[in-house]
Amino acid sequence: MWEYTDKVKDHFMNPRNVGVIEDADGIGEVGSLACGDALKLTFKLDENKTISDAKFQTFGCASAIASSSAMTEMIKGLTVDDAGRITNDDIAEYLGGLPKEKMHCSVLGRDALEKAIAYYKGVPYEKAEGDIVCECFGVTDLEIKRAVTENQLVSIEDVTDFVKAGGGCGNCHDRIQEIIDSVIGKKRSKKEKKSRMTIIEKIRLIEDVLEKEIKPVLKKDGGNIELIDLDGTQVLVELRGACANCKTSQVTIKSFIESKIQELVSPELTVKEVKIDENRIC
Amino acid sequence: MKTVYVDNNATTKVDPEVLEAMLPYFSEYYGNPSSMHSFGGQLGRKMEDARAEIAGLINAQPNEIIFTSCGTESDNTAILSALASRPDKKHIITTRVEHPAIKNICEHLSQKGYRVTFVPVDGRGRLDLDYLYDRLDDNTVVVSIMWANNETGVIFPVEEIAETLSEKNIIFHTDAVQAVGKIPIDVSRTQIDMLSLSGHKLHAPKGIGALYVRKGTRFSPFLIGGHQEGGRRGGTENLASIVGLGKACELAQKNINEEGIEVAKLRDRLEIELTTRIPRSIVNGDRENRLPGTTNISFEYIEGEAILLMMNEFGICASSGSACTSGSLEPSHVLRAMGVPYTAAHGSIRFSLCRYNTNDEIDYIIEKLPPIIERLREMSPFWKEAVGGN
Numbered sequence: 248m249w250e251y252t253d254k255v256k257d258h259f260m261n262p263r264n265v266g267v268i269e270d271a272d273g274i275g276e277v278g279s280l281a282c283g284d285a286l287k288l289t290f291k292l293d294e295n296k297t298i299s300d301a302k303f304q305t306f307g308c309a310s311a312i313a314s315s316s317a318m319t320e321m322i323k324g325l326t327v328d329d330a331g332r333i334t335n336d337d338i339a340e341y342l343g344g345l346p347k348e349k350m351h352c353s354v355l356g357r358d359a360l361e362k363a364i365a366y367y368k369g370v371p372y373e374k375a376e377g378d379i380v381c382e383c384f385g386v387t388d389l390e391i392k393r394a395v396t397e398n399q400l401v402s403i404e405d406v407t408d409f410v411k412a413g414g415g416c417g418n419c420h421d422r423i424q425e426i427i428d429s430v431i432g433k434k435r436s437k438k439e440k441k442s443r444m445t446i447i448e449k450i451r452l453i454e455d456v457l458e459k460e461i462k463p464v465l466k467k468d469g470g471n472i473e474l475i476d477l478d479g480t481q482v483l484v485e486l487r488g489a490c491a492n493c494k495t496s497q498v499t500i501k502s503f504i505e506s507k508i509q510e511l512v513s514p515e516l517t518v519k520e521v522k523i524d525e526n527r528i529c
Numbered sequence: 530m531k532t533v534y535v536d537n538n539a540t541t542k543v544d545p546e547v548l549e550a551m552l553p554y555f556s557e558y559y560g561n562p563s564s565m566h567s568f569g570g571q572l573g574r575k576m577e578d579a580r581a582e583i584a585g586l587i588n589a590q591p592n593e594i595i596f597t598s599c600g601t602e603s604d605n606t607a608i609l610s611a612l613a614s615r616p617d618k619k620h621i622i623t624t625r626v627e628h629p630a631i632k633n634i635c636e637h638l639s640q641k642g643y644r645v646t647f648v649p650v651d652g653r654g655r656l657d658l659d660y661l662y663d664r665l666d667d668n669t670v671v672v673s674i675m676w677a678n679n680e681t682g683v684i685f686p687v688e689e690i691a692e693t694l695s696e697k698n699i700i701f702h703t704d705a706v707q708a709v710g711k712i713p714i715d716v717s718r719t720q721i722d723m724l725s726l727s728g729h730k731l732h733a734p735k736g737i738g739a740l741y742v743r744k745g746t747r748f749s750p751f752l753i754g755g756h757q758e759g760g761r762r763g764g765t766e767n768l769a770s771i772v773g774l775g776k777a778c779e780l781a782q783k784n785i786n787e788e789g790i791e792v793a794k795l796r797d798r799l800e801i802e803l804t805t806r807i808p809r810s811i812v813n814g815d816r817e818n819r820l821p822g823t824t825n826i827s828f829e830y831i832e833g834e835a836i837l838l839m840m841n842e843f844g845i846c847a848s849s850g851s852a853c854t855s856g857s858l859e860p861s862h863v864l865r866a867m868g869v870p871y872t873a874a875h876g877s878i879r880f881s882l883c884r885y886n887t888n889d890e891i892d893y894i895i896e897k898l899p900p901i902i903e904r905l906r907e908m909s910p911f912w913k914e915a916v917g918g919n
Contacts, residue, residue, distance in 0.1 A: 249834075259838065265908050280911060281871040283832065283851070283858065287910040304910035306875075308834035308851070312908065384858070407858070414858035 251309060252343035258313035263320050266302040273327070275363030278355055282384055282411070284311045288359040290322065292367075298322050298330055303359075310345050310352040317341045318356040321498075326468065329495055331364050332502045333357065334397060335409070350409045354394065380422050383415025388426060395430045397506075402427070449512065450477050456511045457484075461504055468493075472504070475521055482508060482518045496520065530844045533890045535799075537730075538679050538707060538823060538881035539848055543773070544732040550776040551734070554769035562766055563757065572768060579775025583739055586778040587705075587724065588715040595740045595761050596771055600706040600727030601630035603740040604673075606751035606762075607723040608634055611671035611700040612643070614747035618670035622646045624656060625866040626680075630725075631673050631704055632862070644668070653815040654683040654867050662693065671700040676708035676724075680850055680863040680879055681814030682823025684708070688719045695720035700746070706730055706738075710781035711820050712789065722746045728770060732883075733777035737770035788884050793821035795891050796882050800824045802895045807902050809915070811873055813864060822882035825850070827873035830912045831905040836878055839901040845894055850877040872911075 251259070271289035278285030284307030293299040301319040305312050318338050322330040335353040339345045345353055365372040377387030394400060394409045403423050407414040413423050444452065454474055465472055469489035476483045484504070486496055493499070497520070505518040534542070560569030562576055577591065584591045597603045608621070608631070623635050625647040639645040646664045649657050656674070665672075672694055677684045691701045702723040708714060709724075710731030716724060723746065728737035742748050742761075754763020803826060804810045813825040828836065833851030840847060850861030851874070859865065860874035869877070880894075906912040 259835070260842065262908065276910065280830070280875070283860070283871075283875050285910055304908055306830065306909040306911055307832050309838045311832075312835060411858050 249346050254343040255310055255313040258316040259309040262312055262316040264302045268300060268302050273363035273367035275359040277358045277362055284355055286315050286355050286359040288363045290363055297324060297326050310349040311355060313342055314338050314352040314356040318360060325495055327364055334502050337498055337502055347408050351411050354409055381412035381419045384411040386410050386412035391426050392430060395427055452512050453482060456508055460507050480515045482516050483521045484518060485521055532844045533893055534846045535880040535882055536846045536848050537883040540729045541732045541883055543734050544780055547733055547773045547776045551769045551773040554772055576766060576771055579771045582775040582778045586782045588717045589741050593741050593744055595758050597738040597740055598736055599738045600725055603725035603738045604630040604704050605634050606740055607702040609751055610749045613749040615670045618668050620644045620668040622664055622672040624648045624674055626650055626678055626863045627675055628679055628704055650866050652868050654681045655815050656685050669699050673702040676703045676705035677820050679707045680861055681825045682820035683814045684818040691720040713785055716741060728774040731777050731781050733774040734770050737767055737774045789821045792882050795886055796822055796824050799891045806899045813869055813877060825877055825879045828876040828902050829872045830909045830915055831876045833876055833878060835905050843897045848879040851875045
């Protein structure tokens with residue numbers, strides 16, 4: 248028997264936002280009957296281009312239904328770009344965690360969201376590209392590579408838990424291992440290179456990344472960010488402007504800012520928001 | 530909340546009479562049957578009484594019964610003993626729908642130099658006997674075919690197969706874990722060489738099984754140790770459980786005919802009511818040749834784990850052949866071997882009844898399940914499409 252959190256049980260027994268929006272702005276359908284789970288997401292935008300309504304239909308187990316329900320709750324009130332930054336991990340975290348073998352349910356939610364956003368933007372959905380590695384579940388090398396990179400997966404079993412690849416006949420296990428090796432290998436060399444930096448170099452690089460990569464994005468939504476300190480591996484930042492009062496700022500920090508800093512500075516860094524002037528925020 | 534237990538192919542409740550029979554062997558009669566002193570040694574007689582009860586249920590001779598720790602041990606012992614008896618032969622035949630206790634050891638052996646043939650089944654779960662007989666060759670050492678399938682309840686013609694094989698001097702084993710105690714079995718009238726049974730499927734406790742080995746069948750032990758079981762299975766006997774299994778077999782023998790009829794009535798009512806009330810529900814497996822208590826029903830376009838967890842909210846305990854319940858990503862190997870389409874395989878639920886189930890419990894399931902199915906189908910992206918404008 249699976250150990251589901253109370254939140255998973257709640258979202259399964261009382262799912263939010265079941266249904267289909269007829270005149271939806273975004274539509275994303277992923278999965279299939281053969282695969283054992285499938286999700287159809289529809290969302291509607293208001294005049295401010297934020298998601299005013301989202302509905303889902305899901306064929307699947309309790310955690311697939313709960314992940315779908317959670318995801319629709321999470322994206323309501325977000326701009327399409329903010330919603331696009333939600334990761335499968337964010338969905339799992341929202342539910343208080345999922346059993347490891349069920350992480351693919353959160354990936355299903357994320358995939359449907361990305362597909363619906365791609366539909367809205369009128370751009371092709373990236374997932375279709377790449378070469379099929381796992382024929383049983385139709386998983387491509389790009390999907391596997393992404394899952395390994397984003398979730399720090401280290402084994403074939405991990406990959407199966409997250410994207411199902413390798414969970415059928417097993418013929419693709421060698422290929423999956425190659426992908427894992429290539430990602431981990433790459434990470435190692437990056438880490439080696441960057442760990443030689445002094446603290447000053449690291450701070451300069453973080454400032455550089457904030458200036459060039461992160462501020463331009465936040466400014467589009469009327470927000471801003473300042474580096475406050477570097478405490479060991481913890482990057483302390485203060486969010487300004489619209490970001491300071493944004494309900495989803497934690498999602499932004501985790502899924503966007505942190506991943507950029509990890510990618511471009513050092514994978515061991517984490518980002519934490521600090522509020523210098525509490526009164527001003529309140 | 531009340532519990533409605535309809536998962537008796539998974540395990541059964543220990544009968545109160547069985548428990549009562551066992552209790553003294555945890556307290557006052559704690560001796561070792563192998564001891565020289567009478568405090569322990571006298572218990573050997575109790576063990577032999579139990580052996581006689583077990584033998585009686587399948588009409589074997591007591592010395593043809595070896596106690597084991599579970600059905601899996603019986604199955605593994607049978608296969609390995611058969612292989613050891615003719616080391617020059619390297620071909621095993623079994624089915625595609627066996628329990629993992631046979632399926633996985635055969636797959637394991639296929640990597641150790643043995644050739645394994647898995648006999649297919651048709652859409653109703655019936656064995657392809659022509660396929661089986663066509664694959665027999667001079668190198669075939671053992672054929673292992675379950676008496677009844679644990680997921681669908683479908684009964685295989687093992688007596689007929691055993692008859693055919695005996696003429697060819699091939700060892701025949703049957704995993705009868707799901708059949709013993711549920712349908713009458715008389716091994717004395719068959720050519721079956723070995724038969725596995727398990728206590729916890731017939732209201733004895735977990736951790737006790739037995740292997741029937743027909744007199745004259747060459748045998749080599751799986752657990753090598755002391756002289757217990759005539760040197761055929763080492764390890765101090767699990768006396769309390771052996772006594773429990775004896776009692777359970779005695780009770781099964783007493784009730785088997787009447788029970789078969791009563792349990793089948795409950796099962797049939799459950800099956801008919803559910804498939805009538807719930808559209809797009811399909812019974813998996815041959816309804817003609819089936820265990821009395823088992824029904825496997827697919828509810829199309831929804832997923833089994835979700836059904837089980839919603840039933841769980843009402844205290845209803847059943848099983849599913851869906852992928853998600855097993856921790857694997859593919860639905861049950863039995864349903865896949867039968868070619869059950871994915872639309873149905875993922876939403877399959879097994880109800881397995883026993884003598885403790887009541888008409889009220891069946892009413893309760895009939896009342897609670899249809900709204901659950903309806904609710905999940907409303908959530909399913911495939912349902913509306915499948916039923917079209919209806």
